[in-house]
Amino acid sequence: MKLYVHIPFCHAKCAYCDFYSTPRREWMEAFVDAAIGEWGERSAGLSEPVDTLYFGGGTPSSLPAELLRRLLEALQTENLREATIEANPEDVTDDWVRFISGETPFRRVSMGVQSFCDDELVTVGRRHSAARAAEAIDCLRRGGIDNLSCDLIYGLPGQTAGSWRRSLERLISFRPEHISAYLLSYEAGTRLDAMRRKGTVTEADDDMAEAMYEALCDMTRMAGYVHYEISNFALPGCEAVHNSAYWDNSPYIGLGPGAHSFDGFRRSFNPSSLKDYIASGGRGFGITEEESTDSRFNDLLITRLRTRHGLHPDEVERLFGRSVRDFFTATAIPLISAGDLEISPSGAYVIPESCWLTSNSILLPFIRV
Missing domain, CATH: 1.10.10 (Arc Repressor Mutant, subunit A)
Structure with missing residues (x-):
């Protein structure tokens, strides 16, 4: 069984993001209580152990160590083939890495770099700089994280074919085991979509997107990465075990507001409301969709x-x-x-x-x- 935990907290929302999140840090402890309650209800009928664990968000690296520890203690982590936690560069410190690698089951970190060009990062509301992203990668390596995935985005406002290649070259030079690269999407209701409608930013045209995609495929191939899914590239033997379950019809459980689950036949989701999730104690909160x-x-x-x-x-x-x-x-x-x-x-x-x-x-x- 695959287990996903949605940590719905962010320091600030990026301009392009439409995932459910909130800056209400004062609700973190109550969220953990509710997630433990949901797991108690959802795990009761499990016939197989959890073998992959993924903490996504939101920004899981924003959750304080003592709350992360308490949540992990309530989950099944004894038989894991892979455990991943998402992080933002600004949260990655020597102390955080020491905690993650020494006191948790996480041996894989997925970090949102997005670009190594500062002006592109500023335009979409990222809180880190290119230098901070590089420093975070070095920090993770020093701390013993030897399974690292980094995200990049192409088609960013103001991004050129040259700046995209420079970001790719910089990331590849660090040799992360895994790279995820996504074409920027202007989702309704996001700040970025509002900026586009006002004419403040311009969406990359199809020719530019195709040229960037071709550069992505060529450069990762020459560097030894296997292109195994439209947006995902891995060094041999380093494909994401947990995420691959979403593509091969495997069942998975999602905990937290906004999380989705699949039992092999039916899909269910938790409404995107942290307030209601906490009020329910995480119990009886999901909505099942008959397919x-x-x-x-x-x-x-x-x-x-x-x-x-x-x-x-x-x-x-x-x-x-x-x-x-x-x-x-x-x-x-x-x-x-x-x-x-x-x-x-x-x-x-x-x-x-x-x-x-x-x-x-x-x-x-x-x-x-």
Whole structure:
């Protein structure tokens, strides 16, 4: 079983972020109490142990050590294959790293660098500088963190092909085991989207986004990284175990306001309200969504065809029956002829890496409604 814990606290909200978070630090202790309560309810019926743990947010590194310790003590951490905590560079100190590596099960840190250009960081409201990000990486390495993932964003306001390459070169020079790189998305309700509508910033056009994506693929490949999902690159043997579960139909539990869960057949979510979550004590808070066979097929298709492993017709038949397999294989024929799909040596259908950035148009004919 995979376990995700959403820590819904941030020092300040970045301009592009639409994940649920709050600056209300005075609610941290009550949140931990509620998360422990939710885990007590959710874990009662588990038939398998937790084997991956991921603390995301929000900003998990903003949670005080004593509260993080108390939350971890309540969870199952004895049989973990991987434990990851997200961090922002401004929170990474020698003391924090010493605590994480010495007193918690976390051996993998995922850090939001986003850019090594200060003007780009300022535009989107990041609180750290390029120099602070580099210092944080050095600090993590000194403290014994030998499984490091770093995030970058391309298509940032004011970013050029040259500045993007410089950020990539700088990050690759640190040799993190894992790199996640995302095309900037202007989500409704964010400050960045408001800035775009006012004309304060301009969205990168398709040609620029494609050029940046090509540079990303080329530079990471030359540096020895494996491009295993549309936004994720890893040194051999360092693919994210927990996140891969989201792409292979594995069940997972999500704790905290705004977290999502999947039991293999049904999806559920916790409403994005810390106040209500605390009031409920974390119990009976989730809302279950009944999914049709078509919806489950669409979910699997969208996630698996964005990975280098693709989706095998035999798996489609095993999960959804012969008729859905026939639909899948028939729909694939013209896409294979056009070069938008390939058949791997194992027989799986795979979108070529060069087409991943425009994969939505390839996926569209498969969507069942």
